[in-house]
Amino acid sequence: MSTPSSPSSPSLAAGAKLTLRGRIVVPGIAVGEAMVSPEPISGWGGIDPAKGTIIERRHALFSACFTGKILVFPSAKGSSGWAGFFQATRLQGTAPLGMVIARISAKSALGAVVTRVPTLTDLDDDPCRVIATGDYVRIDADSGYLEVYKA
Amino acid sequence: MLLTDDEKRMRDGAEGPAVAAAMDLLLRYGRAVGAERLCEVRNVAGTMTQPSPVKAALVKEGGWDKAFAVINLDSDGDFAIPDMRVPTCQLQHGFGADALGIVPYPKQSIELQADAEAFYGRHGVNILATCTPYQVGNLPTFGEHCAWMESSAVIYANSVLGARTNCEGIASTGAASLTGKVPCAGNHRDENRHGTHLIEVDPRTGVDNFLDWGMLGYFAGGIAGEDHPVITGDFGRPDINDLKHFGAAAATSGGVELYHIPGITPEALTTEAAFGGAVPADGYGYGPAQRRHVYETLNEIGGSPDVDFVLLGCPHASVDQVRQAAAALEGRSLSAGTELWIMVPRALREIADRSGYTAVITRAGGRVLTDSCPAMSRTAPAGTRVFATDSAKQAHYLPAILGIEAWFGTTEECVDAAVTGRWRGELRP
Numbered sequence: 001m002s003t004p005s006s007p008s009s010p011s012l013a014a015g016a017k018l019t020l021r022g023r024i025v026v027p028g029i030a031v032g033e034a035m036v037s038p039e040p041i042s043g044w045g046g047i048d049p050a051k052g053t054i055i056e057r058r059h060a061l062f063s064a065c066f067t068g069k070i071l072v073f074p075s076a077k078g079s080s081g082w083a084g085f086f087q088a089t090r091l092q093g094t095a096p097l098g099m100v101i102a103r104i105s106a107k108s109a110l111g112a113v114v115t116r117v118p119t120l121t122d123l124d125d126d127p128c129r130v131i132a133t134g135d136y137v138r139i140d141a142d143s144g145y146l147e148v149y150k151a
Numbered sequence: 152m153l154l155t156d157d158e159k160r161m162r163d164g165a166e167g168p169a170v171a172a173a174m175d176l177l178l179r180y181g182r183a184v185g186a187e188r189l190c191e192v193r194n195v196a197g198t199m200t201q202p203s204p205v206k207a208a209l210v211k212e213g214g215w216d217k218a219f220a221v222i223n224l225d226s227d228g229d230f231a232i233p234d235m236r237v238p239t240c241q242l243q244h245g246f247g248a249d250a251l252g253i254v255p256y257p258k259q260s261i262e263l264q265a266d267a268e269a270f271y272g273r274h275g276v277n278i279l280a281t282c283t284p285y286q287v288g289n290l291p292t293f294g295e296h297c298a299w300m301e302s303s304a305v306i307y308a309n310s311v312l313g314a315r316t317n318c319e320g321i322a323s324t325g326a327a328s329l330t331g332k333v334p335c336a337g338n339h340r341d342e343n344r345h346g347t348h349l350i351e352v353d354p355r356t357g358v359d360n361f362l363d364w365g366m367l368g369y370f371a372g373g374i375a376g377e378d379h380p381v382i383t384g385d386f387g388r389p390d391i392n393d394l395k396h397f398g399a400a401a402a403t404s405g406g407v408e409l410y411h412i413p414g415i416t417p418e419a420l421t422t423e424a425a426f427g428g429a430v431p432a433d434g435y436g437y438g439p440a441q442r443r444h445v446y447e448t449l450n451e452i453g454g455s456p457d458v459d460f461v462l463l464g465c466p467h468a469s470v471d472q473v474r475q476a477a478a479a480l481e482g483r484s485l486s487a488g489t490e491l492w493i494m495v496p497r498a499l500r501e502i503a504d505r506s507g508y509t510a511v512i513t514r515a516g517g518r519v520l521t522d523s524c525p526a527m528s529r530t531a532p533a534g535t536r537v538f539a540t541d542s543a544k545q546a547h548y549l550p551a552i553l554g555i556e557a558w559f560g561t562t563e564e565c566v567d568a569a570v571t572g573r574w575r576g577e578l579r580p
Contacts, residue, residue, distance in 0.1 A: 025183045040376065040406065045526065045548040050204075056551050057452065075377055077406040080300035083320030084198075087225065091205050105377050105406060106317035106337055109183035113176070114225045114322050119183075 018130060018148040020123045022100075025109060028118035030098030030139045034131050034148075035066050037073040043111060044081025052094030070137040071096035072127050076108035083107060087114035098139045100127045100146065120146055152181050152334075153188045161330055169219075169233055172226035173326035177334065179225075180323055186334035193237045193331060194291050194314075196284050196299040197324025199223055199276060200267035201244035201527070202260040210263070215270040223325025232329075235275035239328040240289055241268075242301045243282040243467070246523045246530075247497075253518055254492075256530050276328075280522040281496035283395065283467045285312065288498075293417055296339055298327035302408070303399035303466045303544065309409040311394050313417040315339045318408050338409055344418065345427035346411050348375045349434035352384030356442050357580065359387025361396055362561045365543040366445040367437060368397035372405030374435050381425040382412045383434070389415065392469055399466050400543035439580070446578045449543055449559040452550040453574065457488075460535040461569040462549070463562060464494035465524055465542035470502050472562070473519065477508040479566040485516035486572030490532040491565075497521040517569065526552050539568045539576070 012018070038060050041047070046056045052067035067089075076082050089095040099112050104121040112119035118141035127146075131137060136149040154162065162174040177189060199219060209218040213229060220226045245264050246256045268278050279287055282301050291297050291314035299305050299316040300323075308314040317337045319327070327333045337343055350371055352358050358367050371380040380401065389397065389412070401407040411419035419425035463476055476493050485491055493512065495503060500521050503509045509519045525531045526548045531538060539558040540546050546559035558568070560576030568574050 023185065026179075045552055075406065077377070078403060079302050080305065080318045080320055083322060084222070087222070087322065088203075088205055091221070103377070104184065106184060106319060106323070107406065110180050110320040110323050113179045113183050114320070 012150045014150055016150045018150070019145055020125055020127060020130065020148070021145045022120035022123035024141045024144050025101065025104060025119035025121050026112045026117060027141050029142060030070060030118040032068060032070045032097040032137065034072050034133060034135045034137045035061070035064065035069040036128055036131050036133045037061050037071070038128060040075045040077035041073050042078035043076065043083065043085035043107070044079035046078055047085055047089070049085050049088035049092055049094060052089055066096045067094045069096050070098045070100065070139065072100040072131050074102045074128050076105055076111065080107060083110040083114050086111040090115050098137075098141075100131070100137070100139065102127055120144065152178060152186060158189060158332065167233060168228055168230040169224070170329050172220065172224045172228050172230070173329040176225050176322055176326040177330065177332055181334035181336070184334050184336040186336040188335050189332040190296050190335035190339055191331055192296050192298045192327055192333050194289070194295065194297040195235070195237060195239040195324050195328045196242055196289065196297070196301065196304060197223070197239065197319070197328060198242050198244060198300065198321055199271050199325070200241050200264050200278070202263045207263055215267060219325065223321055225322040232274060235328045237328065237331040238277070239275065240277040240279045240284055241271065242279070242284065242304065243523055243527055244280060245528050247280070247521065250520055254520065254528070254530060255533050256528055279496065279498070281467045283496060286467065286469060286499065287496045296333070298324050298333040300324050302402035303395070305408050306398035306402045306410070307395060309338055310398060310411065310416050311391070318406070344409060345379065346381035346419070346425040347378035348380045349431045350374060350380050350382050351434040351436050352382065352386045353436060353438035354385035355439055356437055361393055362541065363442070364389055364393035365396040365400045366442060366449070368400030369404045369449065369543045370437055370441055370445050371410065372401035372403060372407050375401070375405055375407055377406040377408070380407060380410045381419070381422060382410065383422055384437070392472055395466050396543065403544045403547045443578060446559070449546045450557070453537070453556050453558040455537050455556060456574045458537050458539045458558065458568040458572060458574050459489055460532050460538040461489065461491040461565045462494070462525055462538055462540045462542070462545055463491070463565060465526070465540065465545040468493055468495045468499075470499050470506070473499070473503045473508045473512070474506070475562060476517070476566060477511040479563055480515040480517060481511055483515050483570050485569050489569050489572045491517035491569040492520050492525070493517065494520055494524045525549060529553065531555065539565045539574055541565050
């Protein structure tokens with residue numbers, strides 16, 4: 001088991017390490033670079049599963065690619081095609097490595113399940129505030145925590 | 152999760168490998184949403200027939216059984232699909248044969264979908280082929296547990312009908328269709344159905360028509376996100392078209408699956424009932440400034456006034472909406488460079504045909520189309536650069552999906568654009 005989480009701040013020095021505890025959505029371990037969305041993500045009409053990119057023009061991450069990243073986002077929005085589109089990223093080899101969902105719903109829970117990547121939710125601090133794009137993240141969704149190494 | 156003996160038998164394979172795979176998905180999904188048990192459903196609305204490159208490859212590899220296993224059950228297994236255990240319908244999907252030669256949509260996709268309809272029809276799937284199953288006879292009763300997908304249908308079922316469904320997905324509805332079960336979490340539980348955000352409509356806003364109910368929905372979704380807005384204040388009584396537009400918009404700008412309008416929707420006779428107790432002291436005001444902001448957001452992708460394409464019927468139009476479009480087009484002709492499509496459930500086109508509305512629209516040069524929409528099928532008339540619509544949902548999605556400009560306005564402004572080829576819409580007080 002990990003050490004308890006320490007008080008966290010988004011402005012920590014490079015190399016600083018944080019630990020967040022959360023609830024397991026999909027078990028497993030994933031390690032990689034974080035891509036943090038400041039706003040909810042649409043599946044259908046919001047991502048291109050062939051390329052693993054965000055395609056919603058009004059979105060802060062418009063045209064960014066989540067393939068091979070730890071996708072950190074506040075929640076899912078939009079169509080019920082959400083999970084099907086993320087399942088398609090798995091079937092087409094463009095899936096993220098893992099997910100950290102601040103607030104889960106049926107759409108994003110099913111999406112994580114069918115993407116089959118380690119996923120946590122209900123963390124003890126806001127992951128979209130504490131984790132920044134480019135930070136290195138290790139999700140341990142067998143034990144229910146993640147470690148953040150600040151970039 | 153606590154399972155009944157029946158559920159354990161299904162999990163352990165007593166009903167065959169497909170049902171066991173369905174239970175496996177429900178257990179993985181149930182853990183993901185933190186459910187303690189499953190609940191029984193006898194009304195499933197999902198999607199199996201919609202063509203996609205992934206699906207076409209799976210069908211080639213192992214037929215529709217394989218496609219259902221991978222996509223609708225999230226299973227790697229090879230097994231035959233049994234008949235649906237509970238009533239199950241197909242929602243909107245791709246274009247059908249009636250769009251051949253009209254819509255630039257691949258013939259092989261139409262053929263693949265026809266093949267899918269035949270397979271799933273044999274297994275007991277009702278091919279309603281609409282995003283509005285509630286318009287063509289699938290009306291769950293108050294309090295009934297369902298497993299529906301399609302965000303605009305989910306919000307309608309929960310809010311307008313008082314049925315109970317989460318915003319399910321392809322795999323969870325697939326698993327529910329073979330088991331009659333779905334995780335008992337979220338909207339299925341009393342304690343999760345209360346209002347969370349109070350929205351107060353200013354009397355000067357004039358929310359008493361289709362356009363304004365859509366804009367109010369888009370605003371409510373932006374405020375409430377995935378929570379439950381409660382709409383109070385001063386507005387005209389909405390009809391089913393208004394509520395269809397409101398819900399689709401709220402599910403688009405946010406992830407709203409349930410709202411209450413005290414005195415209108417069935418779970419909230421009063422504002423206190425909507426919140427299950429204390430009403431928030433501070434509400435979010437919706438006045439002329441907020442209304443203008445929504446209008447400008449929905450029109451921010453519009454630049455050129457030269458309109459190539461007008462799209463009505465998102466969510467699928469009611470017979471009354473088809474009649475209204477026909478009335479606006481009576482005796483007029485579309486501009487040479489502009490097309491107009493109105494999307495309806497196929498069952499309702501039969502009524503529109505019989506009532507003479509289709510003939511009026513067709514004479515003017517418009518099309519009454521079924522089964523799909525430009526967003527679902529990722530298609531518009533060849534060469535479309537600028538489109539106009541009376542749907543907040545379609546105005547939101549289509550620019551991202553097709554890379555085109557969008558204008559949003561009233562049904563009459565859209566018909567005017569189709570006739571003149573120019574967008575002349577404006578927000579009236």
